[in-house]
Amino acid sequence: MLLSKSCVYGLRASLYLAARNQGEFIPIRTMSDKLEISFHFLTKILQQLTAEGILESFKGPNGGVRLTREGTEIQLIDIVLAIDGPQLLTECALGLPGCGVKNPCPLHDKWAETRDAIHEMLEKTTLTELVHKGKLENLRLTTEGGFDILFDN
Amino acid sequence: MLLSKSCVYGLRASLYLAARNQGEFIPIRTMSDKLEISFHFLTKILQQLTAEGILESFKGPNGGVRLTREGTEIQLIDIVLAIDGPQLLTECALGLPGCGVKNPCPLHDKWAETRDAIHEMLEKTTLTELVHKGKLENLRLTTEGGFDILFDN
DNA sequence: TATTATTGAGACTCTTTTATCTTAAAATAC
DNA sequence: GTATTTTAAGATAAAAGAGTCTCAATAATA
Ligand code: SF4
Ligand code: SF4
Numbered sequence: 202m203l204l205s206k207s208c209v210y211g212l213r214a215s216l217y218l219a220a221r222n223q224g225e226f227i228p229i230r231t232m233s234d235k236l237e238i239s240f241h242f243l244t245k246i247l248q249q250l251t252a253e254g255i256l257e258s259f260k261g262p263n264g265g266v267r268l269t270r271e272g273t274e275i276q277l278i279d280i281v282l283a284i285d286g287p288q289l290l291t292e293c294a295l296g297l298p299g300c301g302v303k304n305p306c307p308l309h310d311k312w313a314e315t316r317d318a319i320h321e322m323l324e325k326t327t328l329t330e331l332v333h334k335g336k337l338e339n340l341r342l343t344t345e346g347g348f349d350i351l352f353d354n
Numbered sequence: 355m356l357l358s359k360s361c362v363y364g365l366r367a368s369l370y371l372a373a374r375n376q377g378e379f380i381p382i383r384t385m386s387d388k389l390e391i392s393f394h395f396l397t398k399i400l401q402q403l404t405a406e407g408i409l410e411s412f413k414g415p416n417g418g419v420r421l422t423r424e425g426t427e428i429q430l431i432d433i434v435l436a437i438d439g440p441q442l443l444t445e446c447a448l449g450l451p452g453c454g455v456k457n458p459c460p461l462h463d464k465w466a467e468t469r470d471a472i473h474e475m476l477e478k479t480t481l482t483e484l485v486h487k488g489k490l491e492n493l494r495l496t497t498e499g500g501f502d503i504l505f506d507n
Numbered sequence: 508t509a510t511t512a513t514t515g516a517g518a519c520t521c522t523t524t525t526a527t528c529t530t531a532a533a534a535t536a537c
Numbered sequence: 538g539t540a541t542t543t544t545a546a547g548a549t550a551a552a553a554g555a556g557t558c559t560c561a562a563t564a565a566t567a
Contacts, residue, residue: 202441202442202445202449203356203442203447204447204449205554205555206449206554206555206556207554207555209447209448209449210449212448212461213448216460226513228512228513228514229513229514230512230513239555239556239557240557241556241557241558242555242556242557244514244515245515245516245556247514248514248515248516251514251515258513258514258515259513259514259563259564260512260513260514260515260562260563260564260565261511261512261513261514261563261564261565261566262511262512262513262564262565262566263512263513263564263565264512264513264514264563264564264565265513265514266514277461288355289355289356292355294356294357294362295362295365295366295495296355296357296359296362296363297494297496297497298497299497304494305493305494306488306493306494306495307369307484307485307487307488307493307495308365308430308479308484309493311475311479312475314475315471315472315475318468318471318472319468319471319472322464322465322467322468326461326464331460331461332460334460335459335460340458340459340460340462341450341457341458341459342448342459342460343450344450344451344452358524358525359524359525359526360524360525379543381542381543381544382543382544383543392525392526392527393527394526394527394528395525395526395527397544397545398526398545398546400544401544401545401546404544404545411543411544411545412533412534412543412544413532413533413534413535413542413543413544413545414533414534414535414536414541414542414543414544415534415535415536415541415542415543416534416535416542416543417533417534417535417542417543417544418543418544419544
């Protein structure tokens with residue numbers, strides 16, 4: 202898999218937050234229910250995002266988490282780096298240590314190109330952009346549920 | 355990681371075979387020594403490639419494995435599919451089951467593009483092509499060893 | 508102040524991946 | 538035919554990833 206499960210869950214939750222973002226704190230339990238992710242597991246993932254300054258949290262009744270910045274200012278790469286780290290964008294395709302131009306493997310040039318394509322996609326895509334698209338076309342964030350199901354009630 | 359460790363080892367070994375290919379069987383032990391991969395682990399990986407018809411093996415003295423086809427006719431994708439399966443090229447970036455155009459997630463369009471770029475890279479690159487490049491520029495297949503070290507003696 | 512709702516943190520378990528070890532089967536060479 | 542070299546197959550072990558559980562800390566509210 203390109204992204205770890207933790208990372209994917211972090212992305213889904215971030216999209217959820219960006220879709221509701223009115224500055225309110227959303228309880229993690231709400232998200233874990235709606236997104237069909239284990240509550241405790243999601244909690245740990247969101248703690249990482251909080252530690253990285255992407256989210257802020259508030260304890261107690263009416264507490265929860267929210268984005269620290271506008272969804273327009275958060276790129277997918279921010280979340281990927283916070284959770285999976287930079288490996289995907291820096292590692293050798295052949296798994297050799299210390300990938301770099303001075304000591305490349307035969308795949309280097311081609312892989313560097315592909316890697317850049319991945320990087321660019323993650324860097325140019327904002328949460329808001331995906332939320333707009335998701336709302337317009339009622340796309341899904343869970344196995345079944347489209348944007349409409351997730352956010353009404 | 356984009357590719358599993360098994361897959362990467364399979365690729366390295368395939369490149370090794372393509373680089374020496376004179377129709378001779380190469381013992382797995384030779385490859386595991388040269389490529390610094392655990393012998394037993396490499397054996398199991400190459401058994402998969404043999405089962406998929408990419409390699410053929412021969413037991414006993416002077417035995418080993420060799421490519422069934424010319425290196426010019428083996429693409430990286432063949433090895434990736436044999437070891438990691440098609441998941442990388444068919445899975446949803448958000449980990450949702452049954453990725454497809456009828457029920458997409460918000461990332462679908464962008465991910466499909468990126469995925470195609472990966473697919474194309476793997477599909478258009480042959481073993482021979484990488485071997486030529488590796489020999490010309492003495493690139494590495496191990497942490498330290500360039501093509502020259504691996505194949506002399 | 509007591510209760511409840513919430514995140515934080517850590518221990519723990521389960522699963523998958525990675526790696527090792529042992530034995531069997533096949534082919535050769537003596 | 539016996540010993541040797543090699544792959545095949547499967548059991549086992551170690552490490553990493555994914556997921557669960559428990560309890561502590563914080564804040565609101567009754
Ligand atoms: S360069 Fe290659 S060895 Fe260096 S890193 Fe990139 S893919 Fe590998
Ligand atoms: S399509 Fe999307 S949901 Fe469907 S798969 Fe592709 S990335 Fe996902």
